[in-house]
Amino acid sequence: MTLGELIPSLRPALRAKLAAGIWPQGTTLDSDGELHVGGSAMTRVAARFGTPAYVLDEATFRRRARQYRAALPGVEVCYAGKALLTRAVARWVAQEGLSLDVCSAGELAVARSVHFPADRLILHGNAKTPEDLKAALDYHVGRIVIDSTDEISHLGPLAHDQRVLLRVTPDVDGHTHHAISTGVPDQKFGIPLGAATDAAGQVLDQPGLRLVGLHCHIGSQLTRIGAIEEATRRLIGLLATIRDQHGIVLAQLNIGGGHAVRYTPGDDGFDLAGLAHRLTGALAYESERHRLPAPRLTVEPGRALIAQAGITLYRVITVKHLPGVRTFVAVDGGMSDNPRPALYGARYTLQLIGRRSLAASHPATVVGRHCEAGDILARDVPLPGDIHAGDLLAVATTGAYHHSLASTYNLVGRPPLVAVHDGTARLLIRRETEEDLLTRDIGV
Numbered sequence: 001m002t003l004g005e006l007i008p009s010l011r012p013a014l015r016a017k018l019a020a021g022i023w024p025q026g027t028t029l030d031s032d033g034e035l036h037v038g039g040s041a042m043t044r045v046a047a048r049f050g051t052p053a054y055v056l057d058e059a060t061f062r063r064r065a066r067q068y069r070a071a072l073p074g075v076e077v078c079y080a081g082k083a084l085l086t087r088a089v090a091r092w093v094a095q096e097g098l099s100l101d102v103c104s105a106g107e108l109a110v111a112r113s114v115h116f117p118a119d120r121l122i123l124h125g126n127a128k129t130p131e132d133l134k135a136a137l138d139y140h141v142g143r144i145v146i147d148s149t150d151e152i153s154h155l156g157p158l159a160h161d162q163r164v165l166l167r168v169t170p171d172v173d174g175h176t177h178h179a180i181s182t183g184v185p186d187q188k189f190g191i192p193l194g195a196a197t198d199a200a201g202q203v204l205d206q207p208g209l210r211l212v213g214l215h216c217h218i219g220s221q222l223t224r225i226g227a228i229e230e231a232t233r234r235l236i237g238l239l240a241t242i243r244d245q246h247g248i249v250l251a252q253l254n255i256g257g258g259h260a261v262r263y264t265p266g267d268d269g270f271d272l273a274g275l276a277h278r279l280t281g282a283l284a285y286e287s288e289r290h291r292l293p294a295p296r297l298t299v300e301p302g303r304a305l306i307a308q309a310g311i312t313l314y315r316v317i318t319v320k321h322l323p324g325v326r327t328f329v330a331v332d333g334g335m336s337d338n339p340r341p342a343l344y345g346a347r348y349t350l351q352l353i354g355r356r357s358l359a360a361s362h363p364a365t366v367v368g369r370h371c372e373a374g375d376i377l378a379r380d381v382p383l384p385g386d387i388h389a390g391d392l393l394a395v396a397t398t399g400a401y402h403h404s405l406a407s408t409y410n411l412v413g414r415p416p417l418v419a420v421h422d423g424t425a426r427l428l429i430r431r432e433t434e435e436d437l438l439t440r441d442i443g444v
């Protein structure tokens with residue numbers, strides 16, 4: 001029996017400190033190492049659903065959604081479903097009054113399955129297939145964001161009074177990892193600023209399309225709000241040029257998402273209040289300068305709404321101490337459930353859970369079970385020196401781009417996604433089984 005169990009009034013004092021703003025809201029670590037998320041004990045979740053497991057705290061997501069709506073009054077907040085989309089998440093998005101960005105017929109099918117309001121859906125994609133476009137037109141999605149001049153001729157003949165935005169590359173560097181930097185000329189998304197006025201003319205020539213605004217998205221995990229402000233200013237300038245050239249005033253300006261979150265205590269956060277302030281100023285100034293009515297703004301955060309709501313639970317399988325080299329702690333997941341370290345050099349905050357260790361912390365490298373030396377989940381993170389096989393580890397801030405980026409590499413089935421709320425835990429996505437994997441393998 002732990003001290004906390006013997007003397008319940010001592011429990012708060014015995015709680016260990018968790019880094020602020022990284023774990024789901026209200027997460028606590030008890031004196032016995034139990035981690036509570038959304039009122040559920042994570043050792044019980046691990047026992048019930050197995051490991052690895054993604055856990056998602058509904059209240060954290062809803063709170064972030066409300067914070068966004070409160071910080072940006074009058075601005076449409078559109079959740080970018082690519083970060084994590086399931087039917088439950090789509091319902092939460094609908095209930096919180098957000099719009100939803102989908103970027104494939106598959107994501108649209110999830111939205112459709114919960115009757116997500118079509119007028120609050122925005123379809124994205126730099127290479128939408130005929131199936132993507134057909135699905136969007138069938139469901140009458142509110143807006144399609146045109147990404148290329150080819151797409152104008154693909155979509156135009158199929159559409160009837162379809163509202164569209166034009167995605168423009170504003171030539172603004174978001175100063176983020178090059179793989180997720182999309183505001184600069186040398187990347188695949190959008191139409192260059194210099195070509196956008198002509199492209200707008202091509203859209204206006206299509207009787208089936210109704211051009212209602214412009215879009216830009218300069219990248220992901222952005223910390224510099226000045227870059228988003230600059231892109232906004234440039235696009236308002238473009239609205240004026242389009243008015244001057246084509247005699248049409250576009251009413252909508254979607255400035256994308258990309259707002260950063262903190263994965264480790266040392267990371268820069270994102271100044272949402274600062275962004276709101278700078279956008280209000282930029283919108284008023286540029287609209288006045290160009291004698292334009294202020295367009296309705298849309299923001300499209302994915303990560304900033306859902307990353308902090310998620311954690312991942314792993315079981316330690318082996319520990320290798322290589323003297324003078326490093327300690328490798330190998331867990332039962334890896335790059336198939338989290339490719340972000342391999343893709344972007346991402347770093348995380350980890351916690352041993354399920355027991356309290358008094359051993360001193362040492363740097364260890366947490367690796368996965370896949371057949372790649374680069375299958376590293378966390379390099380040189382402090383873990384108790386007595387960590388051993390059978391221990392449980394929790395990794396914070398895994399709500400965004402984990403489940404959605406997962407693969408079945410080495411034919412390891414993808415983990416379940418468990419939602420926690422008010423002390424209950426329920427399965428949103430079940431674990432992928434060997435039978436699931438074999439079902440698609442139909443040629444013998």
Ligand SMILES: Cc1ncc(COP(=O)(O)O)c(C=O)c1O
Nearest residue numbers: 080220257258259300301302303
């Ligand atoms: C068009 C568009 N909107 C929104 C997002 C959401 O990005 P994030 O999750 O970084 O907010 C993305 C992804 O970068 C995107 O491509």
Ligand SMILES: N[C@@H](CCCC[NH3+])C(=O)O
Nearest residue numbers: 082180220221340400401
């Ligand atoms: N997958 C990236 C974000 C991509 C954003 C989508 N355009 C990440 O995990 O950081």
